[in-house]
Amino acid sequence: MLKNLLLVAALGSAAAFTGCESMQTSPHMTENLQLLQNKTWIATQIGGTAIKTAPNARNIPSIQFDEASKRVSGSDGCNRIMGAYTAGNDTLLLSQLASTRMACINNGNIDQKYNEALSKVTHYQVFGKTLKLLDRHGNLLIQFESAVQPR
Known part of the structure; x- marks a missing residue:
């Protein structure tokens, strides 16, 4: 009986440590976040409609994701927008907009x-x-181009 209890405890510990190890940040996730954050993105398309703006336009639809503060900001083409975000490998939650x-x-x-x-x-x-x-279905909502070349 004691052997069975020790075996179950050992297997449970091994499963717990394996689960914790798999939750670490993968290099691919870090790369995606680095590409997303700390640059200005200029909107070029909403849904299937291209956005045409003059380079000297004042309020071009844009968005920025600040890594340090986890804040999002930008413009909707008229008004300034701001809020918070949480990003994963390919998931993005915008909140408090x-x-x-x-x-x-x-x-x-x-x-x-x-x-x-x-x-x-x-x-x-x-x-x-x-x-x-x-x-959530993978449909394109907004497409952007980076205003600055990625490093």
Whole structure:
């Protein structure tokens, strides 16, 4: 009976240590987070619609993910946005999003479409200079290009 108890305890300990080891941050996860964070992303597409903005435009839809504070900020094409985020290997949760409330005219409702898309984000993909924010089904919500070359 004592042998069975020791065997069960040993197997349970081994399973617990194995489970803890697998929860460590993988190099791939760290790489994805490094590609996502600490740069400005300029929106180029919302859903299936391309966004055309002049390079000298004042309020281009954009987003930044600050690694140190875990805060997100940017513009919806009219108003400033800010909030918090939590990111995993390919998951992204935006929370406590708030924005200024300026009147926006002649912007084709880009601000409304952008904010609606942000509210559905659950995942992300980064490939070089391109960031894709996706919904829980993997559908493209917003596509961005990096304003600065990745290091």
